[in-house]
Amino acid sequence: MADDLRWGILGAAEFARKHMGPAIHAAAGNRLAALATSSPAKADPFRAMAGEIAVFDGYEALLASDDIDAVYIPLPNHLHFEWTLKALEAGKHVLCEKPVAMEAAEIDRLIAARDESGLLAAEAFMILHHPQWQRAKALVEAGAIGELRHADVAFSFNNPDETNIRNRPETGGGGIRDIGVYAYGSVRYVTGAEPEALDARVRRENGVDTWAQADAVMTGPGGKFTYAGMTSTRLAPRQEVVFHGADATLRLPAPFNAGLFGEARVILRRADGTEIVERWPGVNQYVLQVEAFAAAVRGEMPYPVPLEFSRGTQLMIDMVFSQARDISW
DSSP: OOSSEEEEEESOOHHIIIIIHHHHHHSTTEEEEEEEOSOHHHHHHHHHHSTTOEEESSHHHHHTOTTOSEEEEOOOGGGHHHHHHHHHHTTOEEEEOSOSOSSHHHHHHHHHHHHHHTOOEEEOOGGGGSHHHHHHHHHHHTTTTSSEEEEEEEEEEEOOOTTSGGGOGGGTOSHIIIIIHHHHHHHHHHHOOEEEEEEEEEEEETTEEEEEEEEEEEEETTEEEEEEEEEESEEEEEEEEEEEESSEEEEESSOSSBTTTBOOEEEEEETTSOEEEEEOTTOOHHHHHHHHHHHHHTTSSOOSSOHHHHHHHHHHHHHHHHHEEEOOO
16 A cells, blocks of 8 residues: 555545545645546546546446555445445455444444454444534443433434436435434443433435434433434434433534534533533544544554444334334324
């Protein structure tokens, strides 16, 4: 492996062009080296960003290149498992967009392939690389809010375009797979808890969930607490996570798209009304994710979001789907 971790991207997705491509290009110790796309026009923005980037007209051709160490996969959801597995078989480290698979059993196969290959494979769960989430976890674990009794999450945006891949059942669309990953995984990360019992209600349009409410009893090292998580792709943009303790609340008002939705803040509000606000302006969680991945590949640190963690979130997603009662209005 060269001094820089040499990255290839499978597909010229908009998210790769706007966020992860620039993050790979900016991350210390990393280099955006290749892109696989059959569209020269889609390759142009990547060439403008990284002038020496190699462009392959097929995914297999990129995976066969000896000049690539790691691949980033921003393909539609239903292709994540297949191409993560192919990348590992081709001898590449893999960072795949969420959800890395469509069900927990597929992640079991990815874990086995990762272990057999000795390579790093992970889901691109970028929020846990942001210091606001690391701080939230530390505060809850230190007892800053007292006994945790409830966690409340809301994550929504409005995407009514039926042709968008997020709204197509054949591509693994729907709000739960797109943003439920964050609503469920973020609370699991902070608390170390898993759902003991769960109830869910879902509204669907054209075969995909456009609104979902998951209510659960969670059990973790700190004991039991209740959880309520709402996701929607048909509501005005909203993001918020609140950890509600016996002595205080801890609120993250821009938990998932920090810097884009709003400033990254952790707000500790005590029972007497006093507040302590911590801020992280200008932090790019995508760059931090890429740098953490490269450090793990080099053996400098364990990767903080292993596939085992992603499997736990996928199990909760699977539980939501299995328990969901369809509603309409």
